[in-house]
Amino acid sequence: MELVRSLGSWAMGAAMAISATLALPLNASGAARAATPAADLLITGAKPDQLFIIDAATRSIRTEYHLAGANGQIFTIVTSPDQRIAYLLVDKMERILGIELATGREVFRADLSAPDERVKDFFALTVTPDGKELIAYELPTRLKPSEYIVEEPRFAVFRTDAGLAAKPVRSYPAPRRIHMLLMRPNGSTFYALGFDLYEYDVKTGKLLDTRGIQKWALADHSQPDLLAFWPVTEPTGVFTSPVYSELKKDDKGVPMTALMSLNLKSGELAYADFEPLSALIFSTVLSPDRSHAYGVYTTLTSVDMAGHRLEKRVPLDHTFYAVNVSTDGREIYVGGTNCDVGFYDAKTLAKNAILKLPGCSDQTLSTLRVIHDH
Numbered sequence: 001m002e003l004v005r006s007l008g009s010w011a012m013g014a015a016m017a018i019s020a021t022l023a024l025p026l027n028a029s030g031a032a033r034a035a036t037p038a039a040d041l042l043i044t045g046a047k048p049d050q051l052f053i054i055d056a057a058t059r060s061i062r063t064e065y066h067l068a069g070a071n072g073q074i075f076t077i078v079t080s081p082d083q084r085i086a087y088l089l090v091d092k093m094e095r096i097l098g099i100e101l102a103t104g105r106e107v108f109r110a111d112l113s114a115p116d117e118r119v120k121d122f123f124a125l126t127v128t129p130d131g132k133e134l135i136a137y138e139l140p141t142r143l144k145p146s147e148y149i150v151e152e153p154r155f156a157v158f159r160t161d162a163g164l165a166a167k168p169v170r171s172y173p174a175p176r177r178i179h180m181l182l183m184r185p186n187g188s189t190f191y192a193l194g195f196d197l198y199e200y201d202v203k204t205g206k207l208l209d210t211r212g213i214q215k216w217a218l219a220d221h222s223q224p225d226l227l228a229f230w231p232v233t234e235p236t237g238v239f240t241s242p243v244y245s246e247l248k249k250d251d252k253g254v255p256m257t258a259l260m261s262l263n264l265k266s267g268e269l270a271y272a273d274f275e276p277l278s279a280l281i282f283s284t285v286l287s288p289d290r291s292h293a294y295g296v297y298t299t300l301t302s303v304d305m306a307g308h309r310l311e312k313r314v315p316l317d318h319t320f321y322a323v324n325v326s327t328d329g330r331e332i333y334v335g336g337t338n339c340d341v342g343f344y345d346a347k348t349l350a351k352n353a354i355l356k357l358p359g360c361s362d363q364t365l366s367t368l369r370v371i372h373d374h
Contacts, residue, residue, distance in 0.1 A: 038372035040326050043086055043101070044335050045074025046361030051086070051099060055373070056326065056333065059343060059353045065104040069095060076123050077367040078231065080131045080160070086369070087127060087134060087160075093120045096136060098160065101371075110158050110166040112136070116143050117151075123229045123365075126181040126190055127160070128202065134158045135190060135202070137178050138171075153178070155192075155205060172205025180231050182239055185265050193228060193239075197262070197269060211269055213243070213260070218271055222246040222253065226260065230283040230336070234370050235327050238263050240284045240293050243271060259284065259293055259303055272308040279313065282321050283336075287346065288329040296320040296334050300349050314349045316342070322368035335368040 040056035049070035053063040067074070071091040078087050085107060088097045098108025112119035117140050124137035136156050142149040153176055156168040180193040189208060192198040199209040214223050224245040233239045239262045246253035257280055258273045284295035284303075292311065293303040298319050302311040322336025331352065334342040339360035343353040357363070 038327070041371050041373045042324070042333055042335075042341065043077055043079070043369040043371060044322075044341065044357075044363055045070075045077060045088060045366035046339065046357055046363045047074075048072050049074075049090075050357075050359075050361050051088070051104075052357060053101060054341060054355065056331070056343070056370075059355045061355075061358065063101075063104070064358060065099065067097060067099065068106070069097060069109065071095075073364055074366050076125055076229070076231065077369050078125060078127055079369055079371060080127055081129055082131060083371040085131075085160075087125065089121055089123065089125060093122060094118070096121070096125065096134065096158075096166075098134075106164065108134075108158075108160055108162065108166060109164040110134075110136070110162075112138060112156075117141065118143055123179045124181045124192070126183045126231070128183060129185060129187040132160055133169075133202070134160050135181055135183075137174060137181060137192070155200065157202075170205070172200075180228055182231055182233065182262070182264055184267075185237065191262065191264070199267075216271060218245070218258075220248045221256070222248070224258070227282060229365060230322050230367050232283065232285050232322075232324055232367065232369070233264060235288050235325065236286045236290055237265055238286045238290065240286050242280045242282075242284055242295060244278055247273070247276070259305075259308075261286070261293075274303050274308050275310040283323050285323050285325050285332075287325055288327065292346070294323055294325060294332050294346070296323045296336075300332065300334065300344055302346075302349060312349050317354070321365060322363075324368045324370050327370065327372065333368060333370070336363050336366060338362060341368070 042054040044052050049067045051065045055062045075089040086099050094113045096110040100107050120139045121136045127134050138154050138156050140151040153174040154171045155174045156171045158166045178192045178194040182191040195214045197211045222245045224243045226243045228241040241260050243258045243260045247256045256273050257275050258271045261270050280295040280301045281297040284293050295301045299313050301313045304311045320334040324333045332344040332346050339357045341355045
């Protein structure tokens with residue numbers, strides 16, 4: 001189905017420029033690679049069907065696409081390894097679109113549901129490092145004339161070159177309550193994040209390892225909880241999330257916030273308390289030098305990773321769900337709610353700028369991703 005472009009003449013030229021730059025391989029060298037560091041582009045989605053590419057340096061909309069088939073909202077966004085294609089969970093979590101970022105052309109579509117089966121993907125999808133396969137977490141319900149039958153969850157694997165009528169090439173059983181998939185850089189396994197952390201073989205679907213999240217072994221702490229829907233691991237390859245529990249102290253329970261970190265390459269999983277509060281509820285991101293973590297909710301928070309302590313906190317204009325960080329570590333990007341994307345100084349947490357999306361489109365739970373403009 002053809003996409004409707006919401007571009008004026010200036011944006012058409014910008015789209016052609018993106019096409020030229022994104023067509024270069026990411027590991028290009030010599031004349032093909034710019035002498036200056038690659039600039040950051042932000043990707044976010046908004047209701048009912050808008051995909052925005054934002055120039056972080058100029059705080060301006062580079063390109064806006066209207067996506068046929070989004071049907072109300074864009075949820076999770078993951079990008080191909082070469083950053084040319086964004087895969088989007090849309091249509092009440094029942095469809096995955098692959099959009100060529102240079103042109104807005106739809107190159108992939110997987111309709112998860114069928115007339116006799118309703119299938120939801122609860123936020124969780126990922127792409128293999130070679131860009132050839134996409135893995136989705138499916139929650140199927142069989143639709144009978146007089147009853148609904150809840151079926152077992154599964155992982156479904158699609159070929160990314162399957163076009164606009166993609167069907168799974170294989171599937172295998174999955175646990176319940178999964179809300180994020182994270183691919184390991186070696187391409188052979190992936191993590192499924194839920195009440196616990198599971199690792200699966202990509203080809204066979206064999207469960208290789210289970211480690212504790214709700215079953216963590218942190219002494220004198222109650223069972224923890226977390227809310228992690230934003231699969232941001234750029235620029236470090238480390239996923240982080242706040243985790244909440246009660247520290248048992250002097251026969252009392254003290255609410256504590258810890259930071260969980262998962263190194264996708266090494267597999268190291270760690271937890272560290274950093275404050276006895278719950279002001280930080282949603283997403284976090286690690287700075288490029290891994291010395292700080294930044295998190296959002298009604299405030300913007302900086303955490304000292306070495307000292308496991310709250311470093312600084314400033315109020316935000318409103319609640320933000322999604323956070324990311326510039327490739328050079330100098331600026332923090334916040335979004336994921338309402339119609340604004342914020343730019344904050346990473347050192348001082350001072351507000352540098354706010355960009356309002358055209359039409360004040362609501363981002364709701366959309367992932368805020370960073371790619372590079374070479």
